[in-house]
Amino acid sequence: xxxxxxxxxxxxxxxxxxxxxxxxxxxxxxxxxxxxxxxxxxxxxxxxxxxxxxxxxxxxxxxxxxxxxxxxxxxxxxxxxxxxxxxxxxxxxxxxxxxxxxxxxxxxxxxxxxxxxxxxxxxxxxxxxxxxxxxxxxxxxxxxxxxxxxxxxxxxxxxxxxxxxxxxxxxxxxxxxxxxxxxxxxxxxxxxxxxxxxxxxxxxxxxxxxxxxxxxxxxxxxxxxxxxxxxxxxxxxxxxxxxxxxxxxxxxxxxxxxxxxxxxxxxxxxxxxxxxxxxxxxxxxxxxxxxxxxxxxxxxxxxxxxxxxxxxxxxxxxxxxxxxxxxxxxxxxxxxxxxxxxxxxxxxxxxxxxxxxxxxxxxxxxxxxxxxxxxxxxxxxxxxxxxxxxxxxxxxxxxxxxxxxxxxxxxxxxxxxxxxxxxxxxxxxxxxxxxxxxxxxxxxxxxxxxxxxxxxxxxxxxxxxxxxxxxxxxxxxxxxxxxxxxxxxxxxxxxxxxxxxxxxxxxxxxxxxxxxxxxxxxxxxxxxxxxxxxxxxxxxxxxxxxxxxxxxxxxxxxxxxxxxxxxxxxxxxxxxxxxxxxxxxxxxxxxxxxxxxxxxxxxxxxxxxxxxxxxxxxxxxxxxxxxxxxxxxxxxxxxxxxxxxxxxxxxxxxxxxxxxxxxxxxxxxxxxxxxxxxxxxxxxxxxxxxxxxxxxxxxxxxxxxxxxxxxxxxxxxxxxxxxxxxxxxxxxxxxxxxxxxxxxxxxxxxxxxxxxxxxxxxxxxxxxxxxxxxxxxxxxxxxxxxxxxxxxxxxxxxxxxxxxxxxxxxxxxxxxxxxxxxxxxxxxxxxxxxxxxxxxxxxxxxxxxxxxxxxxxxx
Numbered sequence: 043x044x045x046x047x048x049x050x051x052x053x054x055x056x057x058x059x060x061x062x063x064x065x066x067x068x069x070x071x072x073x074x075x076x077x078x079x080x081x082x083x084x085x086x087x088x089x090x091x092x093x094x095x096x097x098x099x100x101x102x103x104x105x106x107x108x109x110x111x112x113x114x115x116x117x118x119x120x121x122x123x124x125x126x127x128x129x130x131x132x133x134x135x136x137x138x139x140x141x142x143x144x145x146x147x148x149x150x151x152x153x154x155x156x157x158x159x160x161x162x163x164x165x166x167x168x169x170x171x172x173x174x175x176x177x178x179x180x181x182x183x184x185x186x187x188x189x190x191x192x193x194x195x196x197x198x199x200x201x202x203x204x205x206x207x208x209x210x211x212x213x214x215x216x217x218x219x220x221x222x223x224x225x226x227x228x229x230x231x232x233x234x235x236x237x238x239x240x241x242x243x244x245x246x247x248x249x250x251x252x253x254x255x256x257x258x259x260x261x262x263x264x265x266x267x268x269x270x271x272x273x274x275x276x277x278x279x280x281x282x283x284x285x286x287x288x289x290x291x292x293x294x295x296x297x298x299x300x301x302x303x304x305x306x307x308x309x310x311x312x313x314x315x316x317x318x319x320x321x322x323x324x325x326x327x328x329x330x331x332x333x334x335x336x337x338x339x340x341x342x343x344x345x346x347x348x349x350x351x352x353x354x355x356x357x358x359x360x361x362x363x364x365x366x367x368x369x370x371x372x373x374x375x376x377x378x379x380x381x382x383x384x385x386x387x388x389x390x391x392x393x394x395x396x397x398x399x400x401x402x403x404x405x406x407x408x409x410x411x412x413x414x415x416x417x418x419x420x421x422x423x424x425x426x427x428x429x430x431x432x433x434x435x436x437x438x439x440x441x442x443x444x445x446x447x448x449x450x451x452x453x454x455x456x457x458x459x460x461x462x463x464x465x466x467x468x469x470x471x472x473x474x475x476x477x478x479x480x481x482x483x484x485x486x487x488x489x490x491x492x493x494x495x496x497x498x499x500x501x502x503x504x505x506x507x508x509x510x511x512x513x514x515x516x517x518x519x520x521x522x523x524x525x526x527x528x529x530x531x532x533x534x535x536x537x538x539x540x541x542x543x544x545x546x547x548x549x550x551x552x553x554x555x556x557x558x559x560x561x562x563x564x565x566x567x568x569x570x571x572x573x574x575x576x577x578x579x580x581x582x583x584x585x586x587x588x589x590x591x592x593x594x595x596x597x598x599x600x601x602x603x604x605x606x607x608x609x610x611x612x613x614x615x616x617x618x619x620x621x622x623x624x625x626x627x628x629x630x631x632x633x634x635x636x637x638x639x640x641x642x643x644x645x646x647x648x649x650x651x652x653x654x655x656x657x658x659x660x661x662x663x664x665x666x667x668x669x670x671x672x673x674x675x676x677x678x679x680x681x682x683x684x685x686x687x688x689x690x691x692x693x694x695x696x697x698x699x700x701x702x703x704x705x706x707x708x709x710x711x712x713x714x715x716x717x718x719x720x721x722x723x724x725x726x727x728x729x730x731x732x733x734x735x736x737x738x739x740x741x742x743x744x745x746x747x748x749x750x751x752x753x754x755x756x757x758x759x760x761x762x763x764x765x766x767x768x769x770x771x772x773x774x775x776x777x778x779x780x781x782x783x784x785x786x787x788x789x790x791x792x793x794x795x796x797x798x799x800x801x802x803x804x805x806x807x808x809x810x811x812x813x814x815x816x817x818x819x820x821x822x823x824x825x826x827x828x829x830x831x832x833x834x835x836x837x838x839x840x841x842x843x844x845x846x847x848x849x850x851x852x853x854x855x856x857x858x859x860x861x862x863x864x865x866x867x868x869x870x871x872x873x874x875x876x877x878x879x880x881x882x883x884x885x886x887x888x889x890x891x892x893x894x895x896x897x898x899x900x901x
Contacts, residue, residue, distance in 0.1 A: 085723075086723065091103060091193075093107055095204050095205075101665045104627075106197075107198070110193060110194045114129075116856070118858075119858060120188050123183045129792055133146060133161075133198075134146070135147065135785070146159070146161035146163070146212075148199075150782075150785075158640050162205060162213045164215050164216065165187060166378070168374075171498070172498040173467045184372065185282070186262075187306075190256075191217060191218055192220075193217050194214065196212065197215065199212055199635075200615075202575070203571035208611075210637045210657045220302065221246055221247075221248070221254035221290050224248065227898075228243070230242040233892060234858075234892020236267055239262075241260075242258070244259075254291070257289050259287050262282055263283050266279045267280050268316070268318075268885075271353040272361060279359070280313070281313050283310065284308060286309075287305075289305040290304050290305075299379070299381050299382075302379075306372070310370040312369075313366045313367060313368070314368035314402060317359070317406065318358075318883055319408045321830065321875065322338065322342045323880065332768060333879060337411065338880075344360065356885060357885065360410045363405045363458075366403055366404055369400060370398070377392070377394070391477075392476075393474050394472070395470070395472055395473075398467055401465045404458050406455075407872060409452075413449075450528065451513045451528060453511075456510050456701040459507045459516065459520045460520055461520075467504050468503075469501070473495070473496045474494075475494045478492065492556075493553070493554055494551070494552065495551070497551075504544075505545050507519050507543075508543070509539075510538055511533070511695065512529050513529060514528060515529070527595065530590060532592060534590070535590060536762060536768065539590075541586070544585075545581065545582070546581065547580070547643065549577075551577050553576070557572070558571075568619070569616070569617040571614050571615040571616075573614060574613075575611060575613065577638035578607070579608075581643045585600070587599045601698050607638075615633045616631065617629060625666060629662065632659070632661075633657075636656050637654060639654040645704045662679070662681075664679075674721050674722040676720045682712070682713075687707040687708070691776045693773075693873070694773045695769055696765075708744055709742065709743025711783060712740055713783065714739075715738055718734040719733050727797060727799075731795075736788065737786050737787065739782045741780065747773075749771065753767055753770030774873060776824055782821045787820040787835070790817050790818060791816040792814070794812065795811060796810075806848050806849060806850065810842075813840045814838070814839055815840075816837050820833050827874070828876060833869070833870075837863070840858070842859070844856040852899060855895055856893065856896070857891075858893070861887060867885070871884075
């Protein structure tokens with residue numbers, strides 16, 4: 043274990059992200075003009091959170107929590123889930139389907155593809171809408187949510203007792219600004235590198251004393267940073283292009299009855315993401331890898347051509363999908379009614395509706411293997427791959443293959459294209475929660491309890507088209523007419539085909555919960571929370587597989603499935619808080635967490651369900667505040683987690699489903715570590731934030747899915763033992779026994795400073811700042827799958843300079859830079875090096891310099 047990165051925190055180049063409020067900054071400027079004023083006593087600003095469904099100081103909550111205000115979000119140019127994770131120790135993301143559709147991981151609790159979220163995201167106390175099961179969608183902080191917020195709170199550890207949906211990893215709370223009593227607002231314009239252009243506007247209008255409106259608008263565009271070296275589809279990928287709107291209505295019906303309604307709408311359409319081919323397995327051979335003959339030489343040929351053409355840069359890649367696209371359209375209504383029955387009892391009702399629709403088309407592996415390069419038109423010696431294969435196809439030689447060659451076709455290892463009849467996700471979610479909060483025993487006990495109901499229903503089929511392990515003209519498979527597919531398969535559909543996926547998934551989540559905190563003494567309190575959850579997931583899947591013998595289309599093979607999973611479990615929390623001193627709070631807690639079982643319609647029958655997982659979490663911590671010449675806060679927590687039946691992803695290639703996943707309930711895993719959150723106000727002009735996370739994770743026992751079970755399931759589904767053997771040979775777990783858990787960096791650091799420049803008060807307020815981020819090595823694939831299983835560590839440095847109240851006006855100007863050291867870093871690898879004889883990856887964002895001009899009015 044090395045702590046070398048800690049030394050880099052104090053490098054001279056660090057000058058700070060803004061952490062002081064504008065009000066504090068103004069006070070400091072006023073003080074600088076009064077040379078005879080006595081020395082001011084430095085004070086700390088209180089950070090208010092809603093981590094326990096009520097407002098309280100972050101220093102009073104026995105939860106490890108990271109909080110960002112809107113100024114910090116803006117200065118770091120955060121626009122989606124991936125950006126949020128960059129600046130939060132212990133929070134990671136899986137970016138397989140791009141930044142817009144990332145899934146969160148906290149403390150090693152990862153959401154694998156086709157499992158439910160291990161980290162729940164809440165906007166105004168309502169969980170993010172679910173997506174469908176074919177690709178990752180929903181469940182996160184998507185485009186258009188990170189503006190006009192009071193704060194963002196990242197809660198670490200199981201939070202299932204009080205919050206709507208049970209999760210094992212934690213919760214991310216997005217708290218929007220509520221309408222106020224003032225006529226106020228702002229208009230903001232941002233321009234920067236890579237075609238960055240953003241416009242925001244917010245206006246708050248108190249229509250009357252008891253009826254207030256707040257309207258917000260956010261439009262954001264940025265060119266793609268990934269250069270597509272082909273002339274197919276888009277020339278660049280990884281772009282941003284969304285419009286989001288928000289209307290908030292606050293109605294004080296009486297002095298004790300409040301109704302708060304939020305309408306949100308987001309429309310995002312980008313070119314999406316594609317993996318980048320970067321390495322070939324030159325040690326493989328047809329004898330030990332049946333796919334090498336198709337992919338090995340073709341991989342080497344593609345990389346050689348890109349190098350010869352000068353198209354092998356860090357951000358260069360190949361995409362051959364005719365319509366590369368990622369769209370997200372989301373509409374939400376959240377209504378919260380709060381009734382203060384008396385001074386000791388509050389009734390709250392939360393009702394919400396959301397509709398989520400997504401579309402995705404991408405070249406999953408970023409390959410362009412021509413028929414010739416893939417060996418398909420050269421008389422492939424397929425007999426060496428699978429004994430008796432030609433006989434089973436009714437052929438005696440492949441001499442006719444060269445005559446079938448088509449320069450418009452390529453060997454598709456795994457390509458996902460749009461289906462013009464239905465999207466990837468089309469899902470409606472309804473949430474209803476009734477909650478009571480109160481005090482009893484002369485204020486010594488604070489309690490709350492409630493009922494939770496959530497249902498998510500499809501409003502039609504969802505899915506996509508995909509091509510795998512055959513040669514196709516990819517533009518032809520985007521259509522809905524199979525007769526137009528221009529494909530050729532020398533293996534006669536034993537493994538490859540064009541797959542049309544049509545899925546519907548229904549979710550039902552119900553729970554009852556209660557929690558109470560009792561003050562035994564002024565310095566000692568205890569909390570007990572209990573919850574009982576019942577979850578149900580049911581899916582209906584239709585997979586239509588179009589196969590070919592050479593270039594002759596065969597009758598489609600239709601597979602239907604109706605998997606269903608029900609799970610229920612009690613969960614809870616026991617906690618003791620002790621205050622040995624007024625500004626020191628220590629705690630010890632035990633939490634039982636739970637994540638529901640679910641269905642996996644993309645897998646073969648027998649592999650299409652998985653059970654729930656549980657975790658037992660033990661945590662101790664301390665939260666301290668101190669004064670003196672350098673006041674500050676120092677919070678530390680240490681934790682140990684025992685996971686049972688952990689849900690882990692395993693990859694394989696199916697003749698009925700193409701490259702797909704099976705979710706297994708692993709036997710055991712453990713996670714331990716500690717986190718530090720600290721803040722120092724060094725002077726009225728200088729402040730420092732430092733966060734550190736250390737994780738030690740290990741998979742102790744693998745699940746029941748194995749190459750043999752994969753082979754048996756595919757054989758039964760396809761009726762062909764050769765297909766089953768090939769599928770079993772492609773089995774790839776996401777982690778081996780003894781491996782670290784995926785997307786769990788051992789060390790992560792975020793350090794930021796803010797310096798208030800001493801200038802005359804009439805000039806305004808000038809802040810300089812910087813943020814340093816270190817993310818340690820983290821696993822992205824199993825040790826046995828690829829030599830590239832570990833993502834290298836990386837460092838990012840962001841700078842910002844803000845001039846508020848320019849010369850006494852209402853204008854603000856901020857200049858910012860992200861990744862100013864131009865770090866080239868990886869965010870994902872596919873883990874197919876040993877199976878498919880090549881490896882692909884996804885890369886992080888390059889340097890971006892921009893400026894933001896803002897005009898504030900009213901207030």
